[in-house]
Amino acid sequence: MKTAHSLGQNRQGGESVTRAHIDAAQGSARLQTHGKNPYLANVRLERVSVTFTRSSGGTVTAIENVNLTVEAGELLCVIGRSGEGKTTLLNVIAGLVPPNEGRVLVGEREIHGTGADRGVIFQADCVYPWMRVAENVGFGLRVKGVPRSQRDRVVAEYLELVGLSHVAKSWPRELSGGMRSRVAVASVFANDPDVLLADEPFGALDYVTRRRLQEVMLDLWQRTRKTIVFVTHDVEEALLLGTRIIVVGGGHILDDHPVNLPRPRDEEILASREAVETRRRLLSFLGLEPGIVAAAEDVSN
Amino acid sequence: MSPIDQRDPVGNLSLRRFARSAVSAAALRLEVVVILAGAWELVAHFAVTRIGTSGEPIFPSLEYLAKNSFLEMSNYWSGGWGVPSPSNGGAQTYLGAILALASASLASFERLFAGIGAGLVVGSVLGLVVSASRAARLMLSGPVHFLRMVPFLALAPLFEVWFGKSDIGAILFIGYGSLVVTFVGVINAVGLVPPVQLARARTEGATRLQTYRLVILPSIMPAMRATILVVIGLGWTLDVAAEMLGAQSGLGVIMEYALRLAYTGRVMLVSFVYLLYAAVSFYLVQWLTGWAIRWHPSQSKSPHTIKPRPAFAGD
Amino acid sequence: MDLVRHYSNDPLINMFGFGNSGYGGLLYFTIGSVTIGVGVGGLLGVVGGAALARSERPRAAAEPVLITLGTVPILAVMPLFVIWFGVASYTSAALVALYTAILLAQYAMRAAENLPPIYEARARTCGAGLVTRVARVLVPGLMPEVLAGLRVALAFSWGLEVFAETLGAPSGLGQGIEILSNTDNIQAILAIVLLISIVALVADAILMMAARLLFRWR
Numbered sequence: 106m107k108t109a110h111s112l113g114q115n116r117q118g119g120e121s122v123t124r125a126h127i128d129a130a131q132g133s134a135r136l137q138t139h140g141k142n143p144y145l146a147n148v149r150l151e152r153v154s155v156t157f158t159r160s161s162g163g164t165v166t167a168i169e170n171v172n173l174t175v176e177a178g179e180l181l182c183v184i185g186r187s188g189e190g191k192t193t194l195l196n197v198i199a200g201l202v203p204p205n206e207g208r209v210l211v212g213e214r215e216i217h218g219t220g221a222d223r224g225v226i227f228q229a230d231c232v233y234p235w236m237r238v239a240e241n242v243g244f245g246l247r248v249k250g251v252p253r254s255q256r257d258r259v260v261a262e263y264l265e266l267v268g269l270s271h272v273a274k275s276w277p278r279e280l281s282g283g284m285r286s287r288v289a290v291a292s293v294f295a296n297d298p299d300v301l302l303a304d305e306p307f308g309a310l311d312y313v314t315r316r317r318l319q320e321v322m323l324d325l326w327q328r329t330r331k332t333i334v335f336v337t338h339d340v341e342e343a344l345l346l347g348t349r350i351i352v353v354g355g356g357h358i359l360d361d362h363p364v365n366l367p368r369p370r371d372e373e374i375l376a377s378r379e380a381v382e383t384r385r386r387l388l389s390f391l392g393l394e395p396g397i398v399a400a401a402e403d404v405s406n
Numbered sequence: 407m408s409p410i411d412q413r414d415p416v417g418n419l420s421l422r423r424f425a426r427s428a429v430s431a432a433a434l435r436l437e438v439v440v441i442l443a444g445a446w447e448l449v450a451h452f453a454v455t456r457i458g459t460s461g462e463p464i465f466p467s468l469e470y471l472a473k474n475s476f477l478e479m480s481n482y483w484s485g486g487w488g489v490p491s492p493s494n495g496g497a498q499t500y501l502g503a504i505l506a507l508a509s510a511s512l513a514s515f516e517r518l519f520a521g522i523g524a525g526l527v528v529g530s531v532l533g534l535v536v537s538a539s540r541a542a543r544l545m546l547s548g549p550v551h552f553l554r555m556v557p558f559l560a561l562a563p564l565f566e567v568w569f570g571k572s573d574i575g576a577i578l579f580i581g582y583g584s585l586v587v588t589f590v591g592v593i594n595a596v597g598l599v600p601p602v603q604l605a606r607a608r609t610e611g612a613t614r615l616q617t618y619r620l621v622i623l624p625s626i627m628p629a630m631r632a633t634i635l636v637v638i639g640l641g642w643t644l645d646v647a648a649e650m651l652g653a654q655s656g657l658g659v660i661m662e663y664a665l666r667l668a669y670t671g672r673v674m675l676v677s678f679v680y681l682l683y684a685a686v687s688f689y690l691v692q693w694l695t696g697w698a699i700r701w702h703p704s705q706s707k708s709p710h711t712i713k714p715r716p717a718f719a720g721d
Numbered sequence: 722m723d724l725v726r727h728y729s730n731d732p733l734i735n736m737f738g739f740g741n742s743g744y745g746g747l748l749y750f751t752i753g754s755v756t757i758g759v760g761v762g763g764l765l766g767v768v769g770g771a772a773l774a775r776s777e778r779p780r781a782a783a784e785p786v787l788i789t790l791g792t793v794p795i796l797a798v799m800p801l802f803v804i805w806f807g808v809a810s811y812t813s814a815a816l817v818a819l820y821t822a823i824l825l826a827q828y829a830m831r832a833a834e835n836l837p838p839i840y841e842a843r844a845r846t847c848g849a850g851l852v853t854r855v856a857r858v859l860v861p862g863l864m865p866e867v868l869a870g871l872r873v874a875l876a877f878s879w880g881l882e883v884f885a886e887t888l889g890a891p892s893g894l895g896q897g898i899e900i901l902s903n904t905d906n907i908q909a910i911l912a913i914v915l916l917i918s919i920v921a922l923v924a925d926a927i928l929m930m931a932a933r934l935l936f937r938w939r
Binding site: 220247279 | 600602603605606607608609610611612613616620621624625627699701702703706
């Protein structure tokens with residue numbers, strides 16, 4: 106299993122995406138972005154609000170007047186308490202939920218509904234049980250009409266990257282939870298979206314499997330430099346993965362800070378003062394740590 | 407279960423256990439058959455009264471059924487293929503009996519296949535269309551859900567009045583029942599597709615048609631298999647009903663003649679043939695459709711599907 | 722419609738020897754038959770199924786038999802019943818009872834299998850005798866599934882009963898249809914079919930209401 110260790114060039118201070126950085130990553134990665142301009146894979150939310158109507162009649166404002174810009178190649182982690190808007194934020198970028206107000210732009214173009222340019226790793230298990238592992242990973246490509254030979258090649262590559270080559274022909278029912286998560290990750294990456302959205306994808310897994318999947322995720326991100334928006338309830342996960350972390354609460358963005366910890370983020374780095382301070386701040390926003398009081402002010406304006 | 411068995415999760419030990427359980431299952435089946443046959447003979451032995459009109463025993467023994475009743479089936483063979491026809495003065499032969507039953511069965515099968523086939527096809531198409539299109543749903547939902555509440559068997563005389571005792575009437579009757587059950591089955595099945603499966607298809611850029619073909623149809627296969635099996639059971643019931651009301655051909659004709667003269671043995675035989683056909687067709691279709699859901703967790707062939715025994719089990 | 726007018730007195734029905742009854746009399750017969758059939762059959766089926774499920778071998782033996790019986794058209798034995806019982810008032814009810822017994826035995830067996838043995842073990846350790854255990858643990862434990870089976874059996878029984886009446890019964894809506902099918906009065910036949918459907922709906926609703934009352938703990 107290749108980890109960030111093998112891509113030694115990432116031990117830099119900041120994680121802001123520079124041209125040189127992208128070139129270096131792309132040069133060493135085996136995978137192409139199929140000639141697309143990586144700079145256009147940014148995400149912008151302009152004054153986005155989403156309200157749901159309850160079947161009993163009342164309305165619920167899931168997110169309100171949110172402004173957010175995600176730069177191309179960032180790995181943005183979104184944390185927050187359950188039911189406070191982070192999944193809705195993701196869904197609105199994915200196009201699964203239309204905004205009641207405001208607009209969402211991906212690559213500077215307004216989106217309307219879902220599209221293959223935004224891939225989603227869902228919280229619930231969505232590996233199709235009637236397709237073998239290889240077919241699952243190749244589903245998006247098949248839908249796009251990619252010819253069989255090319256499809257098989259891409260699928261084989263990604264299966265190897267996530268360590269599932271040996272079960273390519275297996276049925277999903279034969280796989281463990283962790284393996285199914287890997288299939289989901291591989292499928293989405295194989296489809297080569299501009300933006301990748303993940304909704305607590307590893308929540309149901311045990312600790313060890315979760316750590317492994319996080320490595321897989323990081324590895325694929327560093328190879329492909331996709332823009333990733335990763336929703337999680339786990340502060341540790343956010344610290345491990347994110348180039349930037351935002352806290353969502355009460356339908357607003359309460360905090361937005363880059364994470365400048367060097368990679369690979371081993372135990373030592375995660376125990377450093379900077380990491381601890383970041384962790385403390387995040388926890389206080391979640392109401393778990395006294396300190397900076399989580400004011401309900403929206404910092405995105 | 408000995409501690410050694412428990413310790414060895416995979417390997418020869420569990421395979422042997424699996425094989426042993428398969429053999430004992432077959433032995434059990436044989437036991438059941440023997441016991442049932444024995445019970446039958448016992449009842450037949452004590453039910454010695456004979457029915458007036460036909461002189462047949464009220465509960466024929468298995469021997470009687472095999473020798474007398476079965477042989478008498480040849481009465482319904484109208485001749486041909488070099489086999490004598492008793493109605494024309496020829497002898498009763500086992501071959502005649504078989505031919506009589508076979509030709510009658512064929513007529514029943516034809517009706518059944520036509521009716522079930524048409525019902526399944528039209529019902530599925532309608533179901534898919536209605537689940538896909540709001541307009542169709544508004545139009546068809548009401549009427550079909552109303553029809554669903556009308557007991558099928560109660561409509562048999564109605565179909566008879568409308569279409570006479572014709573084959574087409576029977577086929578339409580069977581088709582109608584199959585259609586309603588299939589339609590409802592498809593609607594339910596499509597409604598049960600996990601939303602995340604549909605959401606995934608959307609986000610991977612699938613069109614409506616692609617979603618139906620690659621996601622919805624495979625996803626509803628297990629439920630549809632159950633629906634198909636129900637339709638087969640219902641189809642046989644409706645076929646029997648149609649034939650009992652008076653058909654021109656098929657096993658029902660034999661049944662009717664036998665019933666009129668109270669030939670208990672023959673009536674039993676025909677009943678048994680119906681039951682046999684229904685059971686065989688059920689298991690056959692179950693086996694054939696197994697391929698379509700070979701991916702399903704329930705189809706796992708692993709011997710590790712033995713449920714762990716709860717702590718207090720064992721009376 | 723004629724049905725309403727002739728509820729208590731119909732010349733056609735009188736002619737065929739149903740006495741001084743109209744459709745009402747036929748209706749009561751049908752309802753009565755179904756009630757008795759489902760009741761008796763249900764009881765036998767549940768008791769039998771639950772009893773069989775208690776021990777490994779009888780259950781393993783009975784399961785395939787019951788499942789196979791569940792796939793076959795029970796209607797096919799109606800002529801046999803007619804020979805044995807004649808055109809008696811209980812012939813059709815007997816068929817309904819047989820069907821219900823087989824179906825409910827299946828449901829009860831499955832329910833008893835799935836009942837966590839810990840429930841009964843707990844009752845045992847509290848010193849409860851067999852009768853108490855059956856009444857207070859087994860019956861409530863099986864009830865939800867048995868009720869589901871009862872609902873299915875009831876729904877089909879209406880059609881089964883009516884058709885069986887067409888073949889061999891002294892009264893009942895099925896006989897009403899049989900008589901009318903010899904005339905050309907399609908309207909009246911449709912009226913009876915409608916009546917049966919309504920009865921089926923109402924019966925189902927009553928069953929669901931009773932279930933909700935009995936199982937408020939669910």
